[in-house]
Amino acid sequence: MSDFRKQGDCPTSQELLAFQTGDMSVADGHHIRVHIRSCDFCAAEAEFYEHYPINDEAHEVVSSPAIPEPLFELAEAILSKKEPSRTLDRLIKEIDSVSR
Structure with a gap:
């Protein structure tokens, strides 16, 4: 049975997100591509970010109404x-x- 979890040599979630959004160097992107080929967990996480991209609207701050x-x-x-x-x-x- 496979150990489906993040391992010590796995990229961080922030790195995988940067990989999916193209916000990293070519060399770092290559390193993650190589890793994803052999790590089902990171491949699944990167695919998740591909299907459910994080947008700026999700980070809007909502102010609380004043208490009477x-x-x-x-x-x-x-x-x-x-x-x-x-x-x-x-x-x-x-x-x-x-x-x-």
Whole structure:
């Protein structure tokens, strides 16, 4: 049974990705091509990158929405074990006003 895993002499995933995208020298590319011929694991990983290329859109940063002030105050009160009743009342009123 074959040992289907990355070995010590295998190129890194970043190197295999650079190989697939053409972002490496010809000499390094040749070294990886030779390695892939004898390593099923790296061949499969390189083929994966070929079929599922990483694009810049996948790395977009999505900003988190702001936490409503009453919810923030409630969380702060709960975490600091303060009396949250006024904060909770404000949050309930805000939710009621938005849901109408």
